[in-house]
């Protein structure tokens with residue numbers, strides 16, 4: 001069953017009536033999600049599966065502009081000239097409503113890696129929020145990270161004995177729907193006894209949903225937003241079944257949404273930017289040709305037509321606006337079956353120059369034919385692969401991904417600062433407009449002579465055409481990007497960006513440190529034993545003890561390297 005078919009949508013609200021309405025909407029959301037899932041699935045057909053349906057839906061809506069762009073299927077949207085031609089074809093287009101950045105679900109966390117016993121702070125679209133686990137209703141909650149009492153951050157609080165979120169400044173406690181449950185300073189009789197029930201004592205809540213191992217937040221605390229959130233589908237990866245091998249990783253990045261998405265839709269950088277990580281070699285760089293086959297306000301779709309992404313693999317790459325990009329690869333196998341592999345990245349804008357990425361990998365390696373031929377075939381095929389997947393430590397996968405994201409960090413932060421400090425054209429006095437957007441005219445400002453950059457161009461085209469060129473930070477009331485050059489250490493600070501927020505990695509780090517201490521204590525004891533024994537033991541025994549002490553010390557130092565990998569390693573691209 002596709003994960004789309006069970007969105008398990010929930011949201012928090014201090015209004016009981018809203019909650020009841022939400023529950024009544026769940027079935028509608030359920031079926032809507034299924035329909036969209038079917039439209040979004042990728043296939044080997046000449047046009048993306050669901051494309052015909054999209055065209056039909058588009059016509060039914062009378063959305064002339066979307067239809068005109070969508071009918072450019074098969075046309076390469078790569079050049080600026082072609083872009084102008086498509087614009088000209090839109091004729092008497094209707095204006096789409098302004099892009100509402102708050103009216104979307106954003107991935108905010110990997111449930112398996114989040115400690116449910118503590119509150120977790122996060123900034124999303126410039127708004128400070130706190131995520132916490134409400135054990136009374138077995139649900140994650142998202143509150144504004146400001147206590148209604150005197151605005152202290154609730155994320156500095158704790159989960160109290162009753163399972164409520166408690167502000168640690170004066171001890172006010174809040175139940176899962178945001179209502180204040182306790183004011184320790186209020187008298188138990190008289191007007192003060194009713195203070196907790198005052199709506200002003202309730203904390204603002206945001207819709208939140210858990211699905212497919214991830215948490216999603218709708219970053220609008222207006223009570224009316226809950227209705228829209230309930231009707232909107234989650235940006236889950238289409239076509240993934242429950243039995244697929246799945247892995248998730250989350251990290252905060254010191255560069256913004258636009259630059260991060262541009263990087264993630266660009267496979268051409270991988271051999272160089274990640275040289276030396278997980279077998280990636282810069283010598284493997286080769287021409288790549290991608291073609292965009294659909295673009296509308298919901299995103300775009302494209303596929304490889306030559307190079308390592310084609311033609312012996314089937315699949316495609318889909319950007320689901322504004323925050324999900326999926327690479328889907330289906331590789332035919334000799335026995336007639338196929339293996340499926342999907343990488344999905346979710347990008348969440350935290351603030352100007354700050355984002356959160358969640359990378360998920362999904363693999364289906366079940367070999368249907370071999371499974372039927374007997375136990376040995378099962379061991380060689382499906383079960384063996386699954387065994388490897390199960391026993392490879394999660395923290396090891398996370399360390400590889402730490403290194404992957406380190407590889408891009410200095411480039412992206414530098415590119416972002418270059419864009420912010422360089423006027424878009426000679427007559428511009430400021431690079432950033434009054435909405436707080438640095439609109440990038442990619443064909444003019446970048447020089448991208450090969451089709452390897454098609455997805456980058458497509459993203460910038462989509463951003464400019466449908467989303468105002470970027471997140472309008474000034475309109476959202478968020479101070480603009482601080483362009484002071486951040487140190488390399490801060491940009492690649494995997495300790496704060498990942499390890500401290502990941503129970504898997506912080507747990508592995510703790511074990512490594514404990515093992516390190518044990519090895520050094522063992523080495524000291526062995527040396528002491530050798531000295532105490534003195535001449536009473538023969539040279540062979542003493543030599544053995546000293547060798548063991550040396551081995552123990554060496555193992556302790558070796559673990560030092562592992563410990564450091566959870567904190568900071570940097571990245572030397574000059575090697």
Ligand code: FES
Nearest residue numbers: 147149150167170
């Ligand atoms: S500021 Fe939170 S209880 Fe006072």
Ligand SMILES: [Fe+2]
Nearest residue numbers: 398502504505
């Ligand atoms: Fe981790």
